Amino acid sequence: MRGKALLRGLAAAMLLLALPARPEAAGAAEDQLERVVILTRHGIRAAMSTPEELGRWTAEAWPAFAVPPGHLTAHGFQAASLFGAYYREHYRALGLLPTGDCAAAQVHANLPQRTVETGRALAEQLLPGCPARVDTVSTKADPLFDPVPAGATHLDPDLALAAVRGRIGDATAWTAAHADTVEALQRLLLNCAPAECHAQAQPGGRLASHRLLTDVPSSLDRGQGEDWLRLQSPLATASGLTESLIMAYADGAPLTSLLGGRVNADALNRAGAAHAADLDARLRTPYIARVGAGPLARHLVDLLAGDGPAVTVLVGHDGTLLLLAGLLRLDWVLPGYQPDQVPPGAALVLERWRRADGQTVIRTRFTAQSLDQLRALAPLTEAQPPLSTPVFIPGCSEAGLAMDCPLEQLRRLVADATRGE
Structure with a gap:
């Protein structure tokens, strides 16, 4: 009984935390x-x-927006x-x-x-x-x-590069640490397990004209000008694809046009881990x-x-x-x-x-x-x-x-x- 009372108390506290701050x-x-x-x-x-660029990563065609990119x-x-x-x-x-x-x-x-x-x-x-x-x-x-x-x-590009490298280490190791997130998103995008996707991406296969997240090379280097950091990895690519999926879903695109109906709020929540990890390295350093x-x-x-x-x-x-x-x-x-x-x-x-x-x-x-x-x-x-x-x-x-x-x-x-x- 004491355990149930404690759980009820914790639930009430969490409800209060979820509400906007008010005087009471x-x-x-x-x-x-x-x-x-x-x-x-x-x-x-x-x-x-x-849509053509995004479609290189997905088994189905990508829905088009009615406004220019980024609007x-x-x-x-x-x-x-x-x-x-x-x-x-x-x-x-x-x-x-x-x-x-x-x-x-x-x-x-x-x-x-x-x-x-x-x-x-x-x-x-x-x-x-x-x-x-x-x-x-x-x-x-x-x-x-x-x-x-x-x-x-x-911004000192050399210091910025060192600061990011100090947080994520070698880009290959950073990619490996998030391998499950990348593979889960690739499964969502292409509707196949990693080994199956790789086989189907060979010449003559169903995905021969497509790109695989798992094949994206990993590197971390100093950039030039406003592009002061070059962070390339499967996770970084997954980040942009995830955000595009979120925008299409939130914009009301028919579910059948979103990866054949495989996209829903729960799937996007899981996929969001790639975007969160990528932006954490780039911006929260x-x-x-x-x-x-x-x-x-x-x-x-x-x-x-x-x-x-x-x-x-x-x-x-x-x-x-x-x-x-x-x-x-x-x-x-x-x-x-x-x-x-x-x-x-x-x-x-x-x-x-x-x-x-x-x-x-x-x-x-x-x-x-x-x-x-x-x-x-x-x-x-x-x-x-x-x-x-x-x-x-x-x-x-x-x-x-x-x-x-x-x-x-x-x-x-x-x-x-x-x-x-």
Whole structure:
């Protein structure tokens, strides 16, 4: 009986952790929400490669998107709009975003079409009846999202190569450590076991014109220019294919057109391990994260400490969130996704609260629509919310369900983390 009671208690605690942070969740009804900064990834986009290029790795033809490679899809715009409407209702209930106040929120996006259009979808819903304004920079690179090309930071390619090599070792060993993940994805793509796939890929075989993930060579070298790192491996190739599959599924492609019906949310969750491992090596490596997220981290602190619009949305990429996570050592897990995965439209939400004791604290959570919410364009409400989990900030967050991080401590933490960048 005691064991069952303990399990019931643990289940109740996990349910509380899954809910967005609210005053009652922190046990202080008088706490006051003052400001919110939402750092979000763009919504569902078309694959970065053509169906013909992707089809070299799959037994079946690849479905085509209705927009150019990398662009936000119409379905993705609708999914982002649903998230924007949820943010509006959620924060209006907490005293922000009053009806008719067009200065209550601002949206700043990186330059690609998919980020700007995601920003427009969010702006339309956050401030209905107001001009859907999305701010962007007038230069070729935004220092918040691309600080190295913008000249805001400097990356030493030799040091970056050493930092990645120090984490993953020899690229061949790194590939071998993830062999099960690669083989599972190849089975999904080609519908055959590794030995069978290899035999069928020989001249005259069913897969003679196809490529095998397991045949991709592994290497890790210094790159040139903006392509500062060349990491080639079956895992890196699997990463891009997995993300393209996720986008097609989330965009509502008919299941029969996705690898003959073999694709579902569970299969994509397992396949997501390749993408998560690849981006972890490229983006969460501490040196790279410090160079890539330093200006953004300082800007976030300034926004949280300032007196501007009550809600600020910054629209970037999965790499934007992962670089910041690498810098501040943030982690999260949502049901149906891999640890630290950043699905389309996912966001780190940072809220400034004035506690009843007078302390100003930051409460952070990671939130995302599930793959099936994205695919079905499911409306988001307090009764049927997006996935959400509190995020602990090492060196700042306190004990407790809300994981309060004192604002001034966060400022010192970011200053220390970016010193020398």
